[in-house]
Amino acid sequence: MEIDTPTRLSLYREMVRARYFEQRAYDLFIEGLLKGTTHLGLGQEAVAAGFAAAMREGDMTYCTYRGHNHTLLRGAPMDALMGELLGRANGICGGKGGSMHLTDVTKGAMGSYAIVGAHLPIAAGAAWAAQVRGTDQASVCFFGDGTTNIGAFHEALNIAAVWSLPVVFVCENNLYMEYTPIGDVIAVEHPAADRAPAYGLEGIIVDGNDVDAVYETALRALARARRGEGPSLIEAKTYRHGGHSRADPAKYRPSAEVEEWMKRDPIVLYRDRLLALAVEVGDLDQIEAEALAEVDHATELTKATPPPDVAGLMTEVWADGGSAWRN
Amino acid sequence: MEIDTPTRLSLYREMVRARYFEQRAYDLFIEGLLKGTTHLGLGQEAVAAGFAAAMREGDMTYCTYRGHNHTLLRGAPMDALMGELLGRANGICGGKGGSMHLTDVTKGAMGSYAIVGAHLPIAAGAAWAAQVRGTDQASVCFFGDGTTNIGAFHEALNIAAVWSLPVVFVCENNLYMEYTPIGDVIAVEHPAADRAPAYGLEGIIVDGNDVDAVYETALRALARARRGEGPSLIEAKTYRHGGHSRADPAKYRPSAEVEEWMKRDPIVLYRDRLLALAVEVGDLDQIEAEALAEVDHATELTKATPPPDVAGLMTEVWADGGSAWRN
Amino acid sequence: MAELTYRDAVARGLAQEMERDERVVLIGEDVAKAGGVFKTTAGLLERFGPTRVRDTPISEEAITGMIMGAAMNGLRPVGELMFSDFLATCWDIVTNQIAKTRYMTNGQVELPLVIRTANGGGARFGGQHSQSLENWAMAVPGLKVVAPSSPADVVGLLAAAIRDPDPVVFFEHKMLFPIKGEVPDGELVDELGTARVLREGNDVTLVALARMVPMALEAAEALAAAGISVEVIDLRSLVPLDTRTLLGSVTKTSRLFTVEENPRLIGWGAEISSIVAEELFWDLDGPIVRITTPHIPLPAADELEDLAIPSVQRIVETVRRSAG
């Protein structure tokens, strides 16, 4: 498949936006403005960008605490995400969610889930509703390598396969759980791909740092889902540039390994590819400048925004907008 | 491997004991003397007998609500099991467990677990303790085909494989969950064997109605466990003669299927094989008569036993023998 | 007006709502072809077809997770957990996901779903198939909790639960399945969060739920004969909680007894007791007494189980001793 240049530029733009956004989040954490925690996807942007580009309006993204990129690239406004990270009134969840729970239902970003594995059956359920209602939506569910060992993974994969649900399960295999390497806790080589046959599925492996490859793989899996042929389980090999969360220096990783992967930075690789494909360097510079400006703007706007109204504390437990449990 | 005649006679005896015991349990249920519920293993005796014969003192059996046979054949006294079924003072758990929770720790019958899947990690844990302590115990865990779709199955298989635990997982594939055929809810042919590679294990299938085959398979898996080579996952193809529980007439099963399997009754098959191997019919008749006498005796004894002392209601929540939660 | 069993009332309530709203779907283990292990969903597959009534694998996390996802995408699903004890196998989905998602997303996600489950002891099933777990659900912000005691309430409250835009855990008591009661003809829709005074009285208030309700009524009858006038309240739902009816009754009687099937520690009676003891401190004529199962797992043998769960006799004796 030949990917056209506008699409390629767009893939580049989205990766850069994600990169700058998360670098800023990290800086704000270090500055003490972002409380709580963050789990950055720095280095894993190609997975988010490739899938977001392949998805359509109406498709649904389910992701994890490491979900800033996925939510942003489905179209959630950057300032509202920044606001949520900083616990400000402009936060996309009114400050109630925080970094681990970014959600923008209007864009199909159906939530970031912070208990490992739980969102796999939820994503399958959304796909089931699409099947029952006869829409042509697909549901895409992102999770990590470590997630393949929890029960919910198994239950979700099995039922999705048996019911031929239009859901794409995407394992972002970044080789580590929090601090423990995935290789220490599985008896197979590929945590996701080697489990696919247990559900009658093909084990699909993709270079998660090659955004073109991710994009093409995503298109194929989404088309299969829409054809009613059932779920896919895709293992995207990737690596996080930083630690698991917050200020984790990730010392548990061999430096040779880190170096090797840093050379395979998906953004650097793609920049080189685009230049080799005769894209003007100025166009790329401009994309970068625009992305930086967007991040700066979101940061300024958010910093100038007050904390959420405390009245919000007691709203939205129930659909009536409130939290009353008694009459 | 050539199985010697005394072993064969013993395998026969144990199957017959289990058969008669459970037929009696069914009768007592219909009579209204056995309250609550029973889940009979009628038709599945070869699995219990083959494994029990291959296991040693110190080895540990973990089974389910469908666990009468496994508990009995590890050596639990028949009258105490009968007492537990009928809720009498001679019950092996003092009437507190009931049919679904038969346990005789002194014989290595480490409990019958009634929540699908829960005992798989527990059995793995017992095996882990054997490994840590350097004993040569193995742990054997029996469960059904339907159990292969619950999360705990996946978590237990994975960790057991990664830690090379001396545990043997035995899926008694009787083709049905409660009323729903297993084929309706999996995307592979063999619910257990086809999942084994997901844990780096070999998928082992055995004719669960051929007690010799089960016995040999069990010996191999136990030897592997004791050699420190890790777990096995064995799928034993079998069939229950009756319904899932209580008085379920099992009308949901095609009658041709039932007939075919009834012809493959493990006890009838084995009787024929023994006769073909020149065992005297009188010896078999005697085994049967003795088993029946044992069941009659256990029944009479139990019927003559009063209900448990009501003081037992408040004992054995805690290791101090009591149930106090306050001072 | 027809006489229906509590069991059949479940199917009637489900059918009423499935007929009315095609977004209502039902999944669970053995709910379709077999009509449910308690036969509470009999006939629904035949009537509404395999897309709307579907058997699942034994995968409680998938059942509850799938209904959550489906509720996010336009359905109004009902999931059955065969026994309430199995709530524990999917407790993360129920408590951390279903209950919290609306709040954590500041109202972006609406979850109109119902988890139905067979609850309670008395069937001699032993400790893992007999629990009364309404208090577990009550402790989780974001869950509504309903437990009907009669066939008519089953239909009306189930309909209300299905129509409710929030997640509801609906406890069906397995010992009540065979009981019969009058159910009005036509569409029946009740209201969550409304307790019902089933018997008026002046001396003491007896608050009960599910299977404890018929027992409380029988006890009230016996106590009347002993000269004690008992008001019996069926809470029907724990969240929302009808404190108005409750406080109104205790204001009148000045004495409260709760009858709980759950084990003692932090049963729902403790919450009721703490509310009434705080808000009607100056009105109470004597201590609030909680009648509960002791803080033990449930035993299987009939004599033991009967002794564990509150009985009519125990209620009568406790009230007589404390309020006689």
Place this chain on the structure above:
Amino acid sequence: MAELTYRDAVARGLAQEMERDERVVLIGEDVAKAGGVFKTTAGLLERFGPTRVRDTPISEEAITGMIMGAAMNGLRPVGELMFSDFLATCWDIVTNQIAKTRYMTNGQVELPLVIRTANGGGARFGGQHSQSLENWAMAVPGLKVVAPSSPADVVGLLAAAIRDPDPVVFFEHKMLFPIKGEVPDGELVDELGTARVLREGNDVTLVALARMVPMALEAAEALAAAGISVEVIDLRSLVPLDTRTLLGSVTKTSRLFTVEENPRLIGWGAEISSIVAEELFWDLDGPIVRITTPHIPLPAADELEDLAIPSVQRIVETVRRSAG
């Protein structure tokens, strides 16, 4: 006597018991090589080796199931659940298996195991990583429930929990990890089921747990300045429950306030309230007041979270309003 953080006290308690008894082993996610995500198990791998300190996959049912099985076969295992919120992912193993097995087997199975877990809010982690769930465990017959508030209590109560022949859920409050306190030298073994009067007073009793304890003490100080003499009790364990200390104190003060971090409905304070309201009905001079987090999931933003969880100011104001 050394000054230790609450965090280091966990490792100290574990090391003390692992040194003493080789049957004590520790498993959990990132507990070995990384020394725990909260650094509560730092140094243990180096000291006791990879057989006794072991990293697991992300498989909470396996962690809890394995320690149960291991306890059945001669070990005294400790399992770590990184956050108490993850109790929900293995709630079946904890409640239906670990808690009930001794009783259901009539004492054949002994389960000397400990589940340690980081509990509580205040870290701005949002609704799925901030819960206070001691009340969940308290509601389950067969579990002992411990929640220390100081480094010395961490060491002594953890040792007691490990030596206890019954399963114990041990809640470590994540906001207390950095606090420091004096810890006596040498072997430290405390006693489960003993509350502690941390401050004597005559006017009101304030009962707290874990992170609410330092807050209650601070509030008591402020209230003293306002002329209200407050007795502060640290419950330390919910099961067994030291009702003697509790009832003794309330007999003296005649007023009780509970301070709970869990959401309101059926928190442990409800149980305490129902016990005291029943047993000291004639001694109370005013209603028992429960100070709790409202019945909502915990929000992430600092201003919101601080408002949700009971604060020193809220305690002071509540006590002044009701008992001033």
